[in-house]
Amino acid sequence: MPFRVTVIGTGYLGATHAACMAEIGHEVLGVDVDAERVAALQAGRAPFYEPGLEALLAKHVADGRLRFTTSYEEAAAFGDVHFSCVGTPQVENGYAADVRYVDAVIEQLAPHLKRPCLVVGKSTVPVGTASRLADRLTELAPVGELAELAWNPEFLREGFAIEDTLSPDRLVFGVRSDASRATLEELYRPVTDKGTPVVVTDFPTAELVKTSANAFLATKISFINAMAEVCEAGGADVGKLAEALSHDERIGGRFLRPGVGFGGGCLPKDIRAFMARAGELGVDQALTFLREVDSINMRRRTRTVELAREQCDGQFLGRRIAVLGAAFKPDSDDVRDSPALNVAGRIQLMGGDVTVYDPKAMDNARKSFPTLGYALSPEDALQGAHLVLLLTEWEEFRNLNPERLRDVVAVPRVVDARGALDPAQWRRAGWTYRALGRP
Numbered sequence: 283m284p285f286r287v288t289v290i291g292t293g294y295l296g297a298t299h300a301a302c303m304a305e306i307g308h309e310v311l312g313v314d315v316d317a318e319r320v321a322a323l324q325a326g327r328a329p330f331y332e333p334g335l336e337a338l339l340a341k342h343v344a345d346g347r348l349r350f351t352t353s354y355e356e357a358a359a360f361g362d363v364h365f366s367c368v369g370t371p372q373v374e375n376g377y378a379a380d381v382r383y384v385d386a387v388i389e390q391l392a393p394h395l396k397r398p399c400l401v402v403g404k405s406t407v408p409v410g411t412a413s414r415l416a417d418r419l420t421e422l423a424p425v426g427e428l429a430e431l432a433w434n435p436e437f438l439r440e441g442f443a444i445e446d447t448l449s450p451d452r453l454v455f456g457v458r459s460d461a462s463r464a465t466l467e468e469l470y471r472p473v474t475d476k477g478t479p480v481v482v483t484d485f486p487t488a489e490l491v492k493t494s495a496n497a498f499l500a501t502k503i504s505f506i507n508a509m510a511e512v513c514e515a516g517g518a519d520v521g522k523l524a525e526a527l528s529h530d531e532r533i534g535g536r537f538l539r540p541g542v543g544f545g546g547g548c549l550p551k552d553i554r555a556f557m558a559r560a561g562e563l564g565v566d567q568a569l570t571f572l573r574e575v576d577s578i579n580m581r582r583r584t585r586t587v588e589l590a591r592e593q594c595d596g597q598f599l600g601r602r603i604a605v606l607g608a609a610f611k612p613d614s615d616d617v618r619d620s621p622a623l624n625v626a627g628r629i630q631l632m633g634g635d636v637t638v639y640d641p642k643a644m645d646n647a648r649k650s651f652p653t654l655g656y657a658l659s660p661e662d663a664l665q666g667a668h669l670v671l672l673l674t675e676w677e678e679f680r681n682l683n684p685e686r687l688r689d690v691v692a693v694p695r696v697v698d699a700r701g702a703l704d705p706a707q708w709r710r711a712g713w714t715y716r717a718l719g720r721p
């Protein structure tokens with residue numbers, strides 16, 4: 283049975299969720315406080331780059347299953363189920379999550395709720411948030427307890443957001459009643475019919491599944507990057523080491539790619555918020571290892587800058603550096619806490635003449651780092667460069683032709699901070715090739 287669904291907050295998570303809810307048959311109203319974003323979405327345009335998203339948005343705006351608004355009153359009148367997908371960034375002066383936007387959703391929506399409905403939190407929040415929001419919802423909604431809350435964290439990866447939403451590894455339903463559980467089961471039926479497992483649990487466990495999943499993923503990346511540090515000191519090859527580890531099924535090869543480390547709008551801020559919350563709960567010792575995970579990750583950025591400087595004969599002044607990649611990962615235009623831009627910015631501060639190229643993230647990069655140089659193509663960025671630095675492993679960069687590019691640069695030297703290029707191919711073409719953690 284199709285539901286009338288609202289999706290509040292139409293960023294990376296919400297815009298995808300709204301389009302996918304329409305795709306599985308529901309009638310969807312997306313809600314955002316950003317009127318420009320709402321207008322773009324209503325015209326079928328994605329406000330950011332995500333493979334396949336724009337086509338899905340356009341399809342369901344055109345068939346009338348998907349609309350957008352800035353009005354909470356309209357949302358409350360429309361929805362049987364309201365998904366809350368607003369941001370939970372890191373606070374400005376600390377590690378904790380800023381939950382003001384998830385609070386604002388309840389404050390703005392609840393007073394308009396005049397009929398029974400389910401409000402479903404999807405944002406990543408500190409454990410204990412859902413209970414607090416549930417109390418506030420009952421207090422503010424004219425229908426009182428007939429407006430229920432559930433917590434249904436989201437595990438999508440940018441670049442694979444649609445696939446991850448329509449065919450997730452699992453669904454987690456944090457609920458307080460059989461009725462909420464039944465609503466979520468019915469709503470997600472087209473997804474679970476394809477075999478997706480569902481874990482039904484309480485609010486705090488649902489919240490913690492999300493933060494612990496991201497903590498585990500960050501730990502796995504920092505583990506291999508710690509091995510890269512040791513490999514560098516011991517003359518070993520972290521690429522081969524990771525390959526060999528990955529054949530052990532207990533370890534597995536996913537999230538074991540060494541390089542400049544993790545960034546983005548999720549892993550860095552989520553492990554910090556997790557530590558902050560553990561501190562508030564008096565169990566900070568349980569998560570002190572995440573401090574090390576964070577430090578290893580940040581040290582990779584520093585090591586990349588050092589390796590680049592070594593390759594520039596010890597100084598950046600008077601050197602042109604071509605930076606390939608600005609997004610925090612390929613197939614995304616997201617530059618939030620991007621290792622690529624962090625490294626590029628640091629090299630510029632140390633005197634380097636830096637030119638950046640990214641296939642999709644140029645606009646966002648320019649907004650965050652307006653003083654860096656930007657090029658219109660990889661060849662353009664490489665003109666007269668003393669060093670090429672690969673920081674985001676876009677397919678376009680893997681396919682570059684080192685033979686042809688040799689004549690474009692001033693000195694054929696490349697630092698591959700994602701281990702994405704074929705060293706033999708680049709060396710054969712006359713380049714000095716260096717990668718993190720590899721001889």
Ligand SMILES: NC(=O)c1ccc[n+]([C@@H]2O[C@H](COP(=O)([O-])OP(=O)(O)OC[C@H]3O[C@@H](n4cnc5c(N)ncnc54)[C@H](O)[C@@H]3O)[C@@H](O)[C@H]2O)c1
Binds near residue numbers: 406438
């Ligand atoms: N980005 C991801 O891949 C991803 C994946 C899983 C979970 N999450 C979690 O989902 C949440 C959202 O992340 P995001 O990356 O989509 O954030 P985002 O910053 O891209 O989007 C947030 C959106 O909410 C809107 N908004 C802010 N206040 C609002 C309000 N009061 N009412 C309506 N709209 C409002 C903003 O205008 C913006 O469009 C976070 O908790 C994040 O940790 C993100």
Ligand SMILES: O=c1ccn([C@@H]2O[C@H](COP(=O)(O)OP(=O)(O)O[C@H]3O[C@H](CO)[C@@H](O)[C@H](O)[C@H]3O)[C@@H](O)[C@H]2O)c(=O)[nH]1
Binds near residue numbers: 503543547
């Ligand atoms: O082996 C690896 C895998 C990833 N990364 C880096 O880690 C970061 C995060 O990558 P990824 O996790 O693929 O992207 P996100 O879109 O940030 O997704 C994470 O964060 C989301 C928001 O919480 C969760 O929903 C996802 O499950 C979780 O993977 C990026 O900078 C990657 O370059 C590595 O360095 N090595």
